[in-house]
Amino acid sequence: METKLHNFLNSNLLNKYLLGETSFEESKEVEHFISNYPEAASAYEKLQDNLEIIAKVGAVNVPNNILTDVLESLDESNDTKVIQLIQKRKTPWYSIAASAAAVLFAVSSFMLYQKNQQLNSENNIVDAEIMDLRSDIDKNNSKLDELSRELMKLNNPDAKKYVINGNDRAKNLKTVAYINSVEKTSMIDVITLPQLPKEQHYQIWAELQDRMVNLGILDESNRKLKQIPYMEDALALSIKISTKGDHTNENGTEVAEISLKDK
Structure with missing residues (x-):
């Protein structure tokens, strides 16, 4: 009108x-x-x-x-x-x-x-x-969907939770591992990592019967659940401090470890 x-x-x-x-x-x-x-x-x-x-x-x-x-x-x-x-x-x-x-x-x-x-x-x-608002809403919905899927994985009754605390060399270190032996998935959640010199970083390792397998680098700046390789016969998980560029197990300093056979 x-x-x-x-x-x-x-x-x-x-x-x-x-x-x-x-x-x-x-x-x-x-x-x-x-x-x-x-x-x-x-x-x-x-x-x-x-x-x-x-x-x-x-x-x-x-x-x-x-x-x-x-x-x-x-x-x-x-x-x-x-x-x-x-x-x-x-x-x-x-x-x-x-x-x-x-x-x-x-x-x-x-x-x-x-x-x-x-x-x-x-x-x-x-x-x-x-249009900008709709784009933001779509991005937020995508993040919520991703978070929902991650929470579903964490709340899955088949997933086991392992809290990994640091030893005397890294007392403030704390991470949580979630391992689902049914779906064959492993995730790590970084809670706190003591600061390191620029030339060093944290690596997470899986201990098998006959060898150690590097599962990746841990970085506190990326504070969210991180997918890590699932190791079928892993006996334990350990976190080590190593020099950047060095991916060998022998030269790292172990600062945290937890057994996967006690649950």
């Missing part, structure tokens, strides 16, 4: 109605909008006021001495003066009113156009913000 009102106000029907130039159907439409929409009634009243002001401005009182001058001029030369008087005849007030109404309509249309452009710009900004 606001669109119809907007289109009506942008049309020239009010001006035509005021000047008596509308058809019967157009007059009914104008009177409908004036009767039912305060905005239309207000616009019509403003046009009426403007026409009255213009009519008053055009109605200038003629000084008394003008008539005497005109009569004297007629006596001197009737033909030329009559033509001159006809040429200087005042423009009818309704023509002035129509011109003023046209100017007012043009100004109103331009203002409405500017307002519409501003609204379009604001709508574009809102649309962009909505």
Whole structure:
């Protein structure tokens, strides 16, 4: 309904109605909008006021001495003066009113156009913000889905939980391992890792019957559940401090260990 009102106000029907130039159907439409929409009634009243002001401005009182001058001029030369008087005849007030109404309509249309452009710009900004919000919602939903899947793995009755605490060399170290022997999955959750020199890092190892297997690097900056390789016959898990680039078991310093055969 606001669109119809907007289109009506942008049309020239009010001006035509005021000047008596509308058809019967157009007059009914104008009177409908004036009767039912305060905005239309207000616009019509403003046009009426403007026409009255213009009519008053055009109605200038003629000084008394003008008539005497005109009569004297007629006596001197009737033909030329009559033509001159006809040429200087005042423009009818309704023509002035129509011109003023046209100017007012043009100004109103331009203002409405500017307002519409501003609204379009604001709508574009809102649309962009909505798209960003939807993108954020999708990302958050994806993270929630991932977290939900991880929690399902942790809450799986087949998953066993192993808390790995540091020894005297790393008393503040604490991680938790979740091993599911049915689904053949292993996950590690880093709780705290004491800070190391830049050239060193923590590695987690699985102890098998005949060898040690490197399961990856532990980093406290990545504080979330981390998938690690599942070792079928692992006897224990251990965490060692080693020099970056060294992936051998012999040179590492063991700071935590837990047996996997006690549960």
